[in-house]
Amino acid sequence: MSRDGAEAWSVKRYLLVVLLATLAALGTVAWARPSMFTSIVVVAGLGYHRESALPDSFYSVRVAPILEEQCAGCHGPRLQRARLRLDTLGDVKLGGKNGAVVKAGHPQESELFTRLLLPKSDKRAMPAGNKPPLSPDEIKVIELWIASGASGRTAVAAIAGAPPPPPAPIVIANFDAEAVARARAPLKDALESLSARYPGAIAYLSRDSADLSVDAQRLGAAFTDANLAELAPLAAAVTRLDLSNTAVTDGATATLAAFERLETLRLNETKVGDELLSATANLRNLQSLTVIGTRVTPDRVAQLRQKGLRVHDARD
Amino acid sequence: MTRRRIPVPDTLADSTLADLKRRHFLRQCSTGLGAMFLGTLAHPLLGAGKTPAHGGRLDFSRPASSPLSPLAPQFTPRARRVIYVHMAGAPSNLELFDYKPELARQDGKDCPQSFLEGKSFAFISGVPKMLGPQYPFAQAGQSGAWMSDQVPHLTRHVDKMCFVRSMRTDQFNHSPAQLAVQTGSARLGHPSIGSWVTYGLGTENQNLPGFVVLKSGQNSPDAGKPLWGSGFLPSVYQGVECRSAGEPILYLRNPGDVSRDQRRAMLDVLDRMNQRTASEYGDPETLTRIAQYEMAFRMQTEAAQVLDISREPAHVLAAYGATPGDGSFASNCLIARRLVENDVRFVQLYHWGWDSHGAAAAEALNLGFKDLCRETDQPVAALLADLDQRGLLDDTLVVWGGEFGRTPMRENRGGQEMRYVGRDHNPNAFTIWMAGGGVKAGTSYGETDEMGYEVVKDPVQIRDLHATMLYLLGFDHHRLNFPFQGLDQKLTGVEHAKVVAGLVA
Numbered sequence: 001m002s003r004d005g006a007e008a009w010s011v012k013r014y015l016l017v018v019l020l021a022t023l024a025a026l027g028t029v030a031w032a033r034p035s036m037f038t039s040i041v042v043v044a045g046l047g048y049h050r051e052s053a054l055p056d057s058f059y060s061v062r063v064a065p066i067l068e069e070q071c072a073g074c075h076g077p078r079l080q081r082a083r084l085r086l087d088t089l090g091d092v093k094l095g096g097k098n099g100a101v102v103k104a105g106h107p108q109e110s111e112l113f114t115r116l117l118l119p120k121s122d123k124r125a126m127p128a129g130n131k132p133p134l135s136p137d138e139i140k141v142i143e144l145w146i147a148s149g150a151s152g153r154t155a156v157a158a159i160a161g162a163p164p165p166p167p168a169p170i171v172i173a174n175f176d177a178e179a180v181a182r183a184r185a186p187l188k189d190a191l192e193s194l195s196a197r198y199p200g201a202i203a204y205l206s207r208d209s210a211d212l213s214v215d216a217q218r219l220g221a222a223f224t225d226a227n228l229a230e231l232a233p234l235a236a237a238v239t240r241l242d243l244s245n246t247a248v249t250d251g252a253t254a255t256l257a258a259f260e261r262l263e264t265l266r267l268n269e270t271k272v273g274d275e276l277l278s279a280t281a282n283l284r285n286l287q288s289l290t291v292i293g294t295r296v297t298p299d300r301v302a303q304l305r306q307k308g309l310r311v312h313d314a315r316d
Numbered sequence: 317m318t319r320r321r322i323p324v325p326d327t328l329a330d331s332t333l334a335d336l337k338r339r340h341f342l343r344q345c346s347t348g349l350g351a352m353f354l355g356t357l358a359h360p361l362l363g364a365g366k367t368p369a370h371g372g373r374l375d376f377s378r379p380a381s382s383p384l385s386p387l388a389p390q391f392t393p394r395a396r397r398v399i400y401v402h403m404a405g406a407p408s409n410l411e412l413f414d415y416k417p418e419l420a421r422q423d424g425k426d427c428p429q430s431f432l433e434g435k436s437f438a439f440i441s442g443v444p445k446m447l448g449p450q451y452p453f454a455q456a457g458q459s460g461a462w463m464s465d466q467v468p469h470l471t472r473h474v475d476k477m478c479f480v481r482s483m484r485t486d487q488f489n490h491s492p493a494q495l496a497v498q499t500g501s502a503r504l505g506h507p508s509i510g511s512w513v514t515y516g517l518g519t520e521n522q523n524l525p526g527f528v529v530l531k532s533g534q535n536s537p538d539a540g541k542p543l544w545g546s547g548f549l550p551s552v553y554q555g556v557e558c559r560s561a562g563e564p565i566l567y568l569r570n571p572g573d574v575s576r577d578q579r580r581a582m583l584d585v586l587d588r589m590n591q592r593t594a595s596e597y598g599d600p601e602t603l604t605r606i607a608q609y610e611m612a613f614r615m616q617t618e619a620a621q622v623l624d625i626s627r628e629p630a631h632v633l634a635a636y637g638a639t640p641g642d643g644s645f646a647s648n649c650l651i652a653r654r655l656v657e658n659d660v661r662f663v664q665l666y667h668w669g670w671d672s673h674g675a676a677a678a679e680a681l682n683l684g685f686k687d688l689c690r691e692t693d694q695p696v697a698a699l700l701a702d703l704d705q706r707g708l709l710d711d712t713l714v715v716w717g718g719e720f721g722r723t724p725m726r727e728n729r730g731g732q733e734m735r736y737v738g739r740d741h742n743p744n745a746f747t748i749w750m751a752g753g754g755v756k757a758g759t760s761y762g763e764t765d766e767m768g769y770e771v772v773k774d775p776v777q778i779r780d781l782h783a784t785m786l787y788l789l790g791f792d793h794h795r796l797n798f799p800f801q802g803l804d805q806k807l808t809g810v811e812h813a814k815v816v817a818g819l820v821a
């Protein structure tokens with residue numbers, strides 16, 4: 001009986017020692033290698049909550065793009081140097097084989113920040129290898145984020161003093177040839193016959209657009225008000241019209257008013273005057289008007305400039 | 317009767333060839349041919365119906381008789397034409413646009429070792445001294461950009477300009493570096509930017525070349541004609557060199573006793589002969605030749621007028637500081653304005669002499685450099701003002717720049733202190749500026765370190781600049797391409813190039 005009791009006691013004692021040893025080991029790991037501890041907790045299924053960031057947080061808008069471009073090549077889905085990933089907030093908080101890389105509120109104690117400041121000659125300097133260092137602005141963003149608590153919830157506006165964000169990268173969309181053809185279809189026949197009549201004068205602004213540019217400059221004095229009137233079927237599609245050096249006069253005022261989507265209008269060295277420019281009241285998109293060598297008066301030019309139009313008359 | 321001796325091959329290559337028996341040859345040949353055949357099949361089989369990563373192919377084909385006829389850009393452009401002012405020899409950014417007060421404080425001190433390790437220089441040897449900016453700087457305009465007192469005229473237009481202070485190149489000798497800036501490749505045989513642009517867009521005025529080159533300064537740029545060559549593009553897209561002194565275009569005018577009618581009759585006969593050659597051999601270069609003869613005939617009247625700046629009123633000549641027929645940079649700037657006004661697509665100016673090593677007075681920062689600034693500052697400023705007044709700056713892209721930068725160290729050729737003040741080549745950082753057509757006016761992009769030696773913020777590679785220029789002209793740089801040697805060749809080459817969003821308004 002006592003022998004059995006002693007046996008049970010020794011099993012109990014043995015289990016207790018094992019338990020204490022395990023806890024001590026876990027404690028040591030948790031103290032020295034927090035990321036490993038977190039991994040163990042996650043693997044054990046003990047409900048570790050992976051932190052995630054709000055899409056409009058300072059982290060998502062400012063920090064994540066920098067980490068993605070500068071760090072995720074070696075610390076991301078493809079490679080995990082030092083068992084560290086920096087492609088999501090959860091991973092950033094998890095740290096790598098050397099422990100946490102972020103100490104919230106303390107950038108000077110966070111390797112995610114301090115390693116960026118090391119000279120290139122230091123082998124712990126990041127980014128490693130031949131990659132150029134982060135820009136001062138990028139380093140500042142990371143510093144501010146850690147100092148503010150390294151959270152995925154802090155709003156962009158809540159962190160003061162951040163350098164202005166870089167402009168969004170330019171993405172050139174592929175155009176849909178069929179959609180362009182559909183947009184061009186209504187005026188196709190009119191354009192074909194008028195292009196044959198005025199070769200080289202009418203062109204699409206670009207391959208992905210149905211807008212037209214009309215340049216009658218090279219037709220010179222042979223191009224009159226009547227010729228401009230012939231282009232009326234296309235008027236609503238024209239955004240750029242150059243009538244310089246032509247014989248167009250104030251008589252074309254009504255015709256011109258129909259070119260209601262014009263953005264650029266050039267009338268250099270023509271006989272037009274203030275009257276023709278009354279048509280511009282109808283041209284709501286007009287941005288740039290050039291009237292060098294015309295009868296347009298300085299008063300009218302001043303008036304149009306007041307309305308916000310860029311008027312070029314080479315007199316200033 | 318003696319037996320013929322078997323010849324002993326003396327090189328390994330010869331022996332390999334000798335070992336290759338007829339049967340081996342045929343066997344290898346047939347597999348080789350088979351592989352080649354499969355190679356030709358593979359493309360349509362694997363690639364059919366698949367859109368390449370950057371969208372379908374844009375069609376740049378034109379009738380052989382009008383290779384320069386205009387084509388629409390891919391998307392609505394911000395710039396319709398370009399004036400590129402290349403300052404050959406690499407002007408010092410540290411004396412013009414990149415203000416470095418810390419460098420002034422280091423003036424005369426030994427260069428830190430970290431600047432020299434792993435670097436190679438054209439002339440600097442040993443430990444050179446740092447050299448502070450040679451001219452005072454002041455802030456100008458709304459943008460507050462720092463400008464040297466050597467460009468007083470340009471300073472007035474600082475709010476039209478967009479500085480890129482973080483240009484980098486991988487070439488540190490003039491010829492390859494100029495080729496890199498102008499053709500996208502340091503090696504010969506690539507089309508210049510102007511050639512790419514005229515290939516992509518053609519030109520609206522068929523009576524003038526689409527791509528005109530004007531040179532000034534004592535010499536041609538170091539890399540010479542390949543800078544405006546068409547490379548592997550059809551030669552009709554190469555730059556046409558015009559002159560602002562003497563005959564504007566060499567050999568264009570009829571000799572005194574040849575009338576225009578006679579010239580026409582002669583060209584008609586020549587045309588029939590060339591057409592026969594073209595149909596016999598099918599070489600597109602023959603058709604190019606026919607088109608060029610015809611263009612030259614049309615140019616005889618119009619080019620002479622456009623290139624003649626004596627038609628300009630006196631106040632315009634005075635604004636540029638140009639004298640008709642003097643062949644100066646000022647005259648070339650005025651001609652450039654007349655050309656773009658007449659729908660020339662791409663005007664390339666070169667002004668030589670910026671190689672300020674300090675080995676002679678002409679290339680000293682305190683002497684020759686001043687003269688160059690005086691020769692070029694007023695004309696470029698007048699060009700910007702003139703384009704702006706005429707409403708042309710809205711859609712004309714102006715680019716100004718050299719091929720690399722210059723060191724913050726004073727050059728010490730042969731380890732000696734030199735008689736004149738100069739700087740060596742620095743490919744790691746230089747400044748260019750742009751104006752007009754869709755660029756962000758009144759801004760600066762990128763930064764160099766305190767000494768102006770290396771880029772520390774937003775580096776811009778030459779291919780990025782090219783991609784950005786093409787973007788402003790309405791092209792994705794991937795899609796302005798030309799098939800050659802099995803590759804869709806591009807101005808930006810095969811390395812990753814990006815459109816620099818920070819430069820686009």
